[in-house]
Amino acid sequence: MSDYFSIFHGWMIPISRATEDYGLDFNQVLEHCAIKKDDFRDHESRLSAEKIALIIDYCNQKTNKHDFAIGIAKNFHPGMFHALGYSMMSSSTLKDALLRIARYKKVVSNTCELHVTQDLSTVKMQMDVKQYEDSKRPILNHECIICFAATLVSFCREALNSEFNPQALYLNWPKPKGNLDYLNTFFNCEIHFDSPYIVFEFDASTVNSKLIGGNPLLTQHHEKMLDEYITRLDKSDIVQQVKNNIHELLDLGTPSQTDIAANIGMSLRSLQRQLHEKNTSFREILEQTRKKLALDYITQQHLMFSEIGYLLGFSTVGNFNRAFKRWTNCTPGEYRNSHC
Template structure:
């Protein structure tokens, strides 16, 4: 299933520019990584994550500083993410922009989950990277992760200010053998390796400051295009089909994995294998679906907390309270109280 994981070929725009700026022969690099030259011409298609990683590694080895990741990030342009890039650039706050890339990340890649969560005075933008089932190896290479996080910071500087810096950048992989000073210089903050997470930690207050470039009309227009694109992708996406069935059945109680397998006309083992190939599980899908619904319902003041718990498939208020606290570090009551004007 290695070819299942892919990333948008829009990345080839900054990569090709970085190669040109550093005298790396693009034709030789693509041939060495078994990537067709046609990829450079088609920015709407995808490239296998494995080949993408090989290309970054190839280019990195051509440089003494091994800093190709940040050189690619420096070439960032919103157009490389198509409508998502422009929706992000017209967001009202950096917080909103990071929420959009987490929500629409499948437009760019299916190699990881992006999750934003508030922790004390910080916003944690976390990457949960999928692994190949056969080897348990992460789908994204070290160079790929560096490139993506560096690009997020480059984008943040476009939105906020050119000297913008996060609080901390965390990498779950060990410290590279080569000098990583370039990463500390680029991020302009503490960089941690061997971390328990792969994430960028932002100052929460700073991410919620109003941006001059915010334009709801432009954002809405691009989100409409993104929704249409994702609808086409989701039509044949197993995870999306399962989520829709869960939505339908939750008021009757959380459906079991066996019930979903029967609905899909496949064996339980086959369902588990297919979801594992996609880097997820039924438990994760059920949990994320419940959370998404609960976070929507909690803002609807006409619904009591017990009604919300029932609507998202919990048999008791106590079970709902425990789940909600796991998601937000707050009880539903405290969370709702905090949302009052």
């Protein structure tokens, strides 16, 4: 099961450069962590998420420091995220890039869910790390989460060609003992521990400003490559493919079974047959996906019910309210009041 949760091998690019910066032998690091170079020679290969955590922990121990995750982030390169990295760089705004990261998160890793929201002054990206079913242990450890957050900031700085800083970073674990200057120096913002959620907070006016490198045609080209890659990545799991496609299309309205079949690249009849063989149906998956997302969104008190309805593909907030009551036997407001 641990190998199911994977990370795109492109992370090895900044990891190898970071080992040079820290005076470590990259080949020795790989050998210690039982990783062979053949494991990531293929341009679409993936590595176990636990292997990445092992690399960071080992390098921290070898250098007697705690900042190797930051060292990885400082060596950010668009190629580490497949076509997603270049799609991010050609986005029209940083917010567009953040939304693209959230949409194509599985390209980078299938270890978490990402949600981007905005109010009048801030844009927030929430990171919900998945857990192992048996132990309920988070798949990503603290250092991997720090690495992702720092890499995100490195991307923003490169895209803006400036000393960009987030407004705040919220982490859902207790404040570590010891010197945290390396975190404060890199992020240069307020860092809050013991938060209910992992949230990266940015100034709305900054992330909504136009990027010099914005290029819609390049973005469309890269997104086509990403769609094809995700289809290949999930090809063996038809139920997961349907879930992923529903999730990706919901903010455009309720997707039809015909739309999903076309997205996956099969006939409607073939899709219906394969789902029947899995003892499920398109309607059931759509309902389950919406319900799960609704229960996730409803606990995020900064989201209005109309926004949640939109994210779930409902044409009106009334339709969302009726569906939510069907799922939970209470209104969204009643549920939020009793669970938050």
